[in-house]
Amino acid sequence: MTSPQAKPLVEISDLHLSYTMQRATIQASRGASLTIAPGEAVGLVGESGSGKSTLARALLGLNDPKSTRIDSGSIFVDGTDVTRFGERDWRVLRGSSLSMVFQDPLSFLNPVMRIDRQIVEAIPKSMRAEGVSERVDDLLRLVKLPQAARRSYPHELSGGMRQRVLLAMALASKPKLLVADEPTTALDVTTQAEIMDLLGELRQRLGMAMLLISHDLGLVSKACERIYVMYAGRTVEWGPGSSILKTPAHPYTKGLFDSARALRLPNGLFATIGGDVPNLAHKIEGCPFRMRCPLAMPKCTTMSPATQVLGQDGHWVRCWAAQDSGIAPAQGNDVKNA
Amino acid sequence: MWQYFLKRVFWSIVTIFVIIIVNFVLIKLVPGDPVHAMIGDFPAPQxxxxxxxxxxxxxxxxxxQLWLYLGNLAQGNFGFSFANRQPVLDLILGRTVNTLILILPAIVFSAIIGIALSLAAASRGGGFDITVSAITLFGYSIPVFWLGQVLVLIFAIVLGVLPTSGMYSLRAPQSGFGAFLDLLRHMVLPLACIMAFKIAVFSRTARASILGVLNSDFVMTARAKGLSRGYTLWRHVLPNAVIPVIAVFGYQFGHALTSSLLVETVFAWPGVGQLFVTAVGQRDFPVLQGILLLSTILVVVANVLADLLYTIVDPRIRRSLGARHA
Structure with a gap:
């Protein structure tokens, strides 16, 4: 399904993007690269503040055009460079090829508009010939929402139902790519599983590609074929989910795994990654992870790590310490305590 | 929900009752004897x-006196005007209608214009937004009585296109469409005076509210759906942005009654504001009490209506009321 030769649906190369906020310039992307093949499920993992959401929004042109600037790099969607797109061009693309669902389904729904109206809006003009009401029926069935939800307002639905409404809206245009930005973070665990199952099922059925953004490596590795790990605005490791799961090469990825598994250290504390994500308003020399990295060496302070391939299956990493690619998951990973 | 409104009405009545008592006491505290005011300086026998x-x-x-006053009110007797030698209620009701003819259109049109202006400013941004902000700041700070006189000077005296004051011309038709046109011509300047401030208030409130809504997450959803900016403003931003503006509605009604004191004095508009100013001069206490009571009732009713409007516009309020009182 995902042959590397297939023409990618999305190709982001070495993207540098910054936005201004209260006079500070935040460099949210500092060399992010990512490709998604048609129909492929790709995960994007990283801590809060690593620039995942900004990257996802850049893919749909949803960052505020007044304050956001693409400094260098390119984003190709379906073979077209969208980095110079105006709002009008974006509108066409968003209403057809690209869709997005968001983290907090309540705040992302209009509180004073009924569900059916909000879904109808998302149906492109070209698909309205067959009857709008029937199309809404189909979409509700697709996301397994009862017909009774049609006339509801967002606050009358449960969190899981709201996320299904967002999903129905996103699917209304039959998109080629669905970007899901932490779609289950605001939900409780059982609802989380339901939504993830639904996402997987819909993707299979509709043959669309998906970019799943999450801080939860476990969740992403279950749902996605390939995974990108992002740190401080750059992609630091990517490859097939199985390979990353088995042999994480970047110390940051390993740290994420240990935190996700709630690994207990000999002293009884949970494994965490010490320190914080660097402030993206500042310039960073060398590797951005070196301040928190257990394997940091002098080279890391001065030189940005080169990208290198590990093995045959398209597993890449940006780390000096992973050069020998011989690091086993548990070794050399004396995780600091925060 | 109906229970909520019954409760709301009950408390409104309590509010009105308390204000009646406060007004009564306040007026009794005012120095000056109504009997002296009535007789004048003429030496009268004790x-x-x-x-x-x-x-x-x-x-x-x-x-x-308070007890008597309340008893009379309960029977619909608002007292007798010393100065006008006429029952207070008859006197006030006619004047109140004249004031409402001025105030209601002023508030409704100001709200519509103010919201439209700030919506246009939000969608255009840049220079247009700054211009609108500057104009509203002007309308906000300019004294109404000064604006009134300048308007009279320009439009009535220099240009001569509008009447200087009053509500009807003597030579105009007494009824039908001609009389209505005559009324409109007299309304233009006082209306402009009240609206200059009201438009400013509504557009400032609406602007703040629109800017807040524009940053909401669901506006990003609308963008992600590929909707146009104009449609998003109209269907998503506006319905959410008017909710706080409605809260201003009830309050602005009371304020408009107050500003009618000045406007009606400047334009000799035979409304309740002008009557109030005259009554103060004449120490015509029953009239003052009557006007205060009537204004109280009007303001309270306006606020109850604003609350009702709230529940119509915002389904979340409707639901929380339904849940609590079902």
Whole structure:
């Protein structure tokens, strides 16, 4: 399904993007690269503040055009460079090829508009010939929402139902790519599983590609074929989910795994990654992870790590310490305590 | 939900009752004797003064006067105007209608224009937004009586296109469409005076509210759906942005009644504001009390209506009321 030769649906190369906020310039992307093949499920993992959401929004042109600037790099969607797109061009693309669902389904729904109206809006003009009401029926069935939800307002639905409404809206245009930005973070665990199952099922059925953004490596590795790990605005490791799961090469990825598994250290504390994500308003020399990295060496302070391939299956990493690619998951990973 | 409104109405009545008492006491505290004001400087015999006091119940202790006043109110008797020698209610009702003719259109049009302006400013941004902000700041700070006189000077005296004051011309038709046109011509300047401030208030409130809504997450959803900016403003931003503006509605009604004191004085508009100013000069206490009571009722009713409007516009409020009182 995902042959590397297939023409990618999305190709982001070495993207540098910054936005201004209260006079500070935040460099949210500092060399992010990512490709998604048609129909492929790709995960994007990283801590809060690593620039995942900004990257996802850049893919749909949803960052505020007044304050956001693409400094260098390119984003190709379906073979077209969208980095110079105006709002009008974006509108066409968003209403057809690209869709997005968001983290907090309540705040992302209009509180004073009924569900059916909000879904109808998302149906492109070209698909309205067959009857709008029937199309809404189909979409509700697709996301397994009862017909009774049609006339509801967002606050009358449960969190899981709201996320299904967002999903129905996103699917209304039959998109080629669905970007899901932490779609289950605001939900409780059982609802989380339901939504993830639904996402997987819909993707299979509709043959669309998906970019799943999450801080939860476990969740992403279950749902996605390939995974990108992002740190401080750059992609630091990517490859097939199985390979990353088995042999994480970047110390940051390993740290994420240990935190996700709630690994207990000999002293009884949970494994965490010490320190914080660097402030993206500042310039960073060398590797951005070196301040928190257990394997940091002098080279890391001065030189940005080169990208290198590990093995045959398209597993890449940006780390000096992973050069020998011989690091086993548990070794050399004396995780600091925060 | 109906239970909520019954409750709301009950508390409104309590509010009105309390204000009646406060007004009564306040007016009694005002220095100056109504009997003296009525007789004037003319030297009257003490017997005559005492008889007048008895006739109007002014010789009774305060609480008895209050009790009498409340009893009369309950029977729809608002008292008798010393100065106008006419029942207060008849006097006030006619004048109140004249004031409402001015105030209601002023508030409704100001709200529509103010919201439209700030919506246009939000969608255009840049220079247009700054211009609108500057104009509203002007309307916000300019004194109404000064604006009124300048308008009269320009439009009535220099250009001569509009009447200087009053509500009707003597030579205009007494009824039908001609009379209506005549009324409109008289309304233009006082309306402009009240609206200059009201438009500013509504557009400033709406602007703040629109800017807040524009940053909401669901506006990003609308963008992600590929909707146009104009449609998003109209269907998503506006319905959410008017909710806080409605809260201003009830309050602005009370404020408009107050500003009618000035506007009606400047334009000799025969409304309740002008009557109030005259009554103060004449120490015509029953009229003052009557006007205060009527304004109180109007303001309270306006606020209840604003609350009702709230529940129509915002389904979340409707639901929380339904849940609590179902």
């Amino acid at each position: 017997d005559y003064i005492d008889q007048l006091r008895r006739d109007f119940g002014l010789d009774q202790p305060l609480h008895v």
